[in-house]
Amino acid sequence: MEKQTNITILNTLIISTLVFNLFIFTSRMSFLPWYIEDGWGYLGLLFTSLIFLLCFFQSAKLHKDGKLTTLQKFIPLASAILSILVLITPSSDFMTILANLINTIILTIYITVFQTTPNVSNEKLLH
Numbered sequence: 770m771e772k773q774t775n776i777t778i779l780n781t782l783i784i785s786t787l788v789f790n791l792f793i794f795t796s797r798m799s800f801l802p803w804y805i806e807d808g809w810g811y812l813g814l815l816f817t818s819l820i821f822l823l824c825f826f827q828s829a830k831l832h833k834d835g836k837l838t839t840l841q842k843f844i845p846l847a848s849a850i851l852s853i854l855v856l857i858t859p860s861s862d863f864m865t866i867l868a869n870l871i872n873t874i875i876l877t878i879y880i881t882v883f884q885t886t887p888n889v890s891n892e893k894l895l896h
Contacts, residue, residue, distance in 0.1 A: 776836060779827055780883045783845055786820050787876040790852060793817065794868045797860060811860075814852045821849035844879050848872070 795801055796810030803810075824845040832842040855868045 775827075776831060779824060779831070782820065783824050783848075783879060784876070784883070786817050786824070787848060787872060787879065789813070790817050790848065790872050791869065791876070794855065794865060794872060797865045811856055814856045818849045818852040818856070821845040821852065825849065838882065840878070840882050844875060844882075848875055851875070 792803065793810050793813045796803055796805045798804060799806075822845070825842070828837055828842045828845055831837045832839065851868065851871055855864060858864055
C-alpha cells in the first residue's frame with residue numbers, strides 16, 4: 770500500500786508540474802493574461818527542472834522495483850531536458866510554440882500511460 774501511495778504522489782507531482790510548465794511556457798505569449806514581458810517567468814523553469822530530476826530519480830527507483838514502466842520512468846527526464854533547453858535557448862515565438870506543443874504531447878502521453886502497470890510476468894525486461 771505504501772508503494773502505491775508513493776506512485777500516486779509521484780504521478781500527481783509530475784502531472785501538476787507539467788501543467789505548471791505550460792503556464793510558464795505561455796507566459797511569453799502577449800495575448801494571455803499572465804504575460805510576463807521581461808521573461809522572469811522562465812526562472813520557474815529552474816524550479817520545475819529540479820522537480821523533474823528528483824521525480825526521475827524516484828521513478829528510476831520504482832522502476833527498478835518493477836512498479837513503473839520504462840515510459841513512466843523517462844518522461845520526467847525528458848521534461849527536465851525540455852525545460853533546460855527552453856531556458857538556455859534564445860526566446861522566440863517559434864521556441865515558445867514548440868515548447869508548448871512538446872509539453873502538451875508529454876502531458877497527454879503521461880496522463881494516458883500513468884494508469885498502466887508493468888507486466889510483472891516478464892521481470893527480466895524490467896531490470
